[in-house]
Amino acid sequence: xxxxxxxxxxxxxxxxxxxxxxxxxxxxxxxxxxxxxxxxxxxxxxxxxxxxxxxxxxxxxxxxxxxxxxxxxxxxxxxxxxxxxxxxxxxxxxxxxxxxxxxxxxxxxxxxxxxxxxxxxxxxxxxxxxxxxxxxxxxxxxxxxxxxxxxxxxxxxxxxxxxxxxxxxxxxxxxxxxxxxxxxxxxxxxxxxxxxxxxxxxxxxxxxxxxxxxxxxxxxxxxxxxxxxxxxxxxxxxxxxxxxxxxxxxxxxxxxxxxxxxxxxxx
Amino acid sequence: xxxxxxxxxxxxxxxxxxxxxxxxxxxxxxxxxxxxxxxxxxxxxxxxxxxxxxxxxxxxxxxxxxxxxxxxxxxxxxxxxxxxxxxxxxxxxxxxxxxxxxxxxxxxxxxxxxxxxxxxxxxxxxxxxxxxxxxxxxxxxxxxxxxxxxxxxxxxxxxxxxxxxxxxxxxxxxxxxxxxxxxxxxxxxxxxxxxxxxxxxxxxxxxxxxxxxxxxxxxxxxxxxxxxxxxxxxxxxxxxxxxxxxxxxxx
Numbered sequence: 001x002x003x004x005x006x007x008x009x010x011x012x013x014x015x016x017x018x019x020x021x022x023x024x025x026x027x028x029x030x031x032x033x034x035x036x037x038x039x040x041x042x043x044x045x046x047x048x049x050x051x052x053x054x055x056x057x058x059x060x061x062x063x064x065x066x067x068x069x070x071x072x073x074x075x076x077x078x079x080x081x082x083x084x085x086x087x088x089x090x091x092x093x094x095x096x097x098x099x100x101x102x103x104x105x106x107x108x109x110x111x112x113x114x115x116x117x118x119x120x121x122x123x124x125x126x127x128x129x130x131x132x133x134x135x136x137x138x139x140x141x142x143x144x145x146x147x148x149x150x151x152x153x154x155x156x157x158x159x160x161x162x163x164x165x166x167x168x169x170x171x172x173x174x175x176x177x178x179x180x181x182x183x184x185x186x187x188x189x190x191x192x193x194x195x196x197x198x199x200x201x202x203x204x205x206x207x208x209x210x211x212x213x214x215x216x217x218x219x220x221x222x223x224x225x226x227x228x229x230x231x232x233x234x235x236x237x238x239x240x241x242x243x244x245x246x247x248x249x250x251x252x253x254x255x256x257x258x259x260x261x262x263x264x265x266x267x
Numbered sequence: 268x269x270x271x272x273x274x275x276x277x278x279x280x281x282x283x284x285x286x287x288x289x290x291x292x293x294x295x296x297x298x299x300x301x302x303x304x305x306x307x308x309x310x311x312x313x314x315x316x317x318x319x320x321x322x323x324x325x326x327x328x329x330x331x332x333x334x335x336x337x338x339x340x341x342x343x344x345x346x347x348x349x350x351x352x353x354x355x356x357x358x359x360x361x362x363x364x365x366x367x368x369x370x371x372x373x374x375x376x377x378x379x380x381x382x383x384x385x386x387x388x389x390x391x392x393x394x395x396x397x398x399x400x401x402x403x404x405x406x407x408x409x410x411x412x413x414x415x416x417x418x419x420x421x422x423x424x425x426x427x428x429x430x431x432x433x434x435x436x437x438x439x440x441x442x443x444x445x446x447x448x449x450x451x452x453x454x455x456x457x458x459x460x461x462x463x464x465x466x467x468x469x470x471x472x473x474x475x476x477x478x479x480x481x482x483x484x485x486x487x488x489x490x491x492x493x494x495x496x497x498x499x500x501x502x503x504x505x506x507x508x509x510x511x512x513x514x515x516x517x518x
Contacts, residue, residue: 060417082419088410096432096509108428110418144509164418172410 010071011038011200012059012168017068018225019054027066028054029226034219038167039198043211043218045257047265051226052204056170059202060084072168081168082110085161085199089173091153093145099156100141103128106164113164131159134196135189151182155189162193168200175210184242187213195239208261212236212253213245220260230260299479304486307479315468319487322453322464325381326491329388330449334442337393341400345434346426351401358397366391367455374460384456384464391452392445399441403434436510439503443496450492 018030029051036042044052057063058070061077070077093102107113107124132141135155145153154174161169175183191214194201205211211218212234220230234253236244244250281301288300295303344351366387373383407430415425457466465484472480
């Protein structure tokens with residue numbers, strides 16, 4: 001997968017998508033039309049309760065749209081996709097499993113790894129260890145989640161989302177509960193993982209600096225019912241260093257997006 | 268000090284009890300003193316042991332059925348909203364019936380003997396297991412379920428990889444409640460309809476005014492229930508140490 005440039009062809013394609021939850025009046029999201037290229041890093045920002053998480057569920061096939069159509073890799077999404085990894089604000093690691101076993105969980109479930117899991121366990125464990133090492137968790141593999149700090153748990157959670165080499169990574173405010181320094185560290189961890197593997201990322205966040213630093217394209221969503229109000233390409237050169245967040249160009253981008261969000265909140 | 272606290276309190280109560288009985292010369296037929304109870308424990312050791320064994324095995328048999336049924340029912344109720352809605356009200360209604368009321372029915376069906384005791388123990392002890400297992404399964408974080416479902420996990424995968432391990436602490440906590448309830452069920456049934464077991468022993472001792480022996484029966488039940496409770500408490504700590512990390516797993 002690495003080596004392929006950010007392709008222009010659509011990897012995820014939303015066409016006039018709307019979703020209403022059962023027993024609720026009105027749509028949670030509506031009129032969503034956008035395309036995401038393979039290997040593109042997309043961030044979705046907006047006020048809280050704007051349907052950002054609903055957007056994620058639509059992209060993974062966990063929810064089917066009430067109206068419109070979602071295509072992934074040119075095929076219509078009808079059920080949960082198996083090529084995705086997910087991580088949330090809460091690390092949701094299993095407390096009875098060691099960090100290593102937590103990261104191995106997807107390989108016990110997803111095919112083709114599942115079929116050979118018992119036989120290739122050592123091989124997979126080695127791979128999980130390497131992945132944990134790249135996010136700075138070497139030496140913590142055998143600890144239990146509750147023995148790790150919040151930032152370390154979130155690193156492990158991202159490893160779990162990536163261990164089966166998904167084509168698409170979905171992150172729902174993954175750094176929301178972390179302190180500012182840990183958050184910036186993990187931005188870099190995510191940036192490096194993405195640079196190395198070039199999976200497609202959909203990052204849901206309300207942190208504009210986070211979105212501007214990490215993403216190729218930022219979509220701004222409105223209040224409920226969520227619509228895409230603006231699309232902003234971040235043309236800062238890559239690879240980006242944390243220093244870039246103090247540059248004028250970066251500040252301008254964040255400022256511009258902040259103003260748009262400010263307008264939404266007033267209406 | 269903390270270790271010895273329960274023994275000190277128990278010893279203190281026995282001393283006060285003995286003192287009151289001796290000082291006010293309370294009749295043994297009304298309220299026997301600890302020493303009289305101990306004496307009758309020794310005197311009737313053989314029949315007490317025989318009846319205690321009867322009570323013990325019927326309780327354990329009823330408890331075993333209760334665990335099996337409770338687990339299965341709990342799994343069914345906890346993993347399906349439909350089954351939950353359909354069965355839960357009925358279970359609650361059933362649970363609120365005093366189980367002693369079933370004993371006459373069980374006697375008509377199965378006669379006097381061990382079977383009604385086993386069944387009463389089962390009927391009284393399975394409910395907390397059902398509720399706890401179902402709660403453990405139903406409170407699964409939706410995010411975690413999303414993670415697993417997006418990997419293509421079947422309902423069975425989610426149940427075995429996450430649901431059941433996660434509800435183990437609930438399950439073991441309910442075992443501690445259930446085992447003491449099972450003893451209640453057995454003894455109630457034995458006092459009403461049996462000619463064996465501690466419940467029967469106490470009934471017949473009471474009707475022949477052997478009050479120290481009645482109290483000796485109480486003591487034996489208390490010890491058996493406490494030992495079994497401790498057994499499951501230790502098992503719980505062994506099996507689900509991760510859930511009690513605050514106190515035990517600091518190292």
